[in-house]
Amino acid sequence: FTVEYLLRLYCSPKPKSYATSFYGVVDLLAILPTYVAILFPGASFMGVIRLLRVMRIFRILKLVRYLQDSNILLRSLLHARRKILIFFSTVGILVTIFGSLIFVIEGPDNGFTSIPQSIYWAIVTITTVGYGDIVPQTVLGKAIASLTMLLGYSILAVPTGIITAELSNEMNAHKELVKCPNCNRSGHDSDALHCKHCGSELADPDKRVVVEDN
Numbered sequence: 001f002t003v004e005y006l007l008r009l010y011c012s013p014k015p016k017s018y019a020t021s022f023y024g025v026v027d028l029l030a031i032l033p034t035y036v037a038i039l040f041p042g043a044s045f046m047g048v049i050r051l052l053r054v055m056r057i058f059r060i061l062k063l064v065r066y067l068q069d070s071n072i073l074l075r076s077l078l079h080a081r082r083k084i085l086i087f088f089s090t091v092g093i094l095v096t097i098f099g100s101l102i103f104v105i106e107g108p109d110n111g112f113t114s115i116p117q118s119i120y121w122a123i124v125t126i127t128t129v130g131y132g133d134i135v136p137q138t139v140l141g142k143a144i145a146s147l148t149m150l151l152g153y154s155i156l157a158v159p160t161g162i163i164t165a166e167l168s169n170e171m172n173a174h175k176e177l178v179k180c181p182n183c184n185r186s187g188h189d190s191d192a193l194h195c196k197h198c199g200s201e202l203a204d205p206d207k208r209v210v211v212e213d214n
Helices: 002-011 015-020 022-039 041-066 070-079 081-106 115-126 139-155 157-177 205-213
Strands: none
Touching: 002 015, 002 022, 015 022, 070 081, 070 157, 081 115, 081 139, 081 157, 115 139, 139 157
16 A cells, blocks of 8 residues: 555656545555554554545546446436335335234244344345344244245345336437438447448447537
């Protein structure tokens, strides 16, 4: 981290601007506690600042600007936000109902000490994770658990279908923007160089993205 920070200062056209930027401050705070702990052993509490190293993972998000098709996925999620919200609301109601039922049936003696604890079990069960830290012991409780597991398998495909449908619509709309200047037909991929209908040369993909964004 230290070598990287020094290299960034050396390679940056404006070292001061980088040092005072958000990522520059994060990089500095990521290495500072190590040297402070060496100089002042009693200041080991400064190691908490090392948690800021996690913020360095946000650098990965900077790669998104190099992915031309990332906007398609983002727009698909944006268009499906209401359906996804309704889906999560429905799941929230279901886990509350099943959690309350299992709390009444099993009770504190079998580990279901409260309704929030029982809702946690319902969430773990309906998502088919099944940690096994809380397990129903009664016959009726196992029946509720079985129903919850089967329901979990049946609803897992719902958000997948929603996002897939929106993604397909967005990709089709994106293809309609790429038209051949010769035959004026659309349906080409975003990185296509030639028309798949007449073979004529299409616009440069980089310039094409700029036109679409405008």
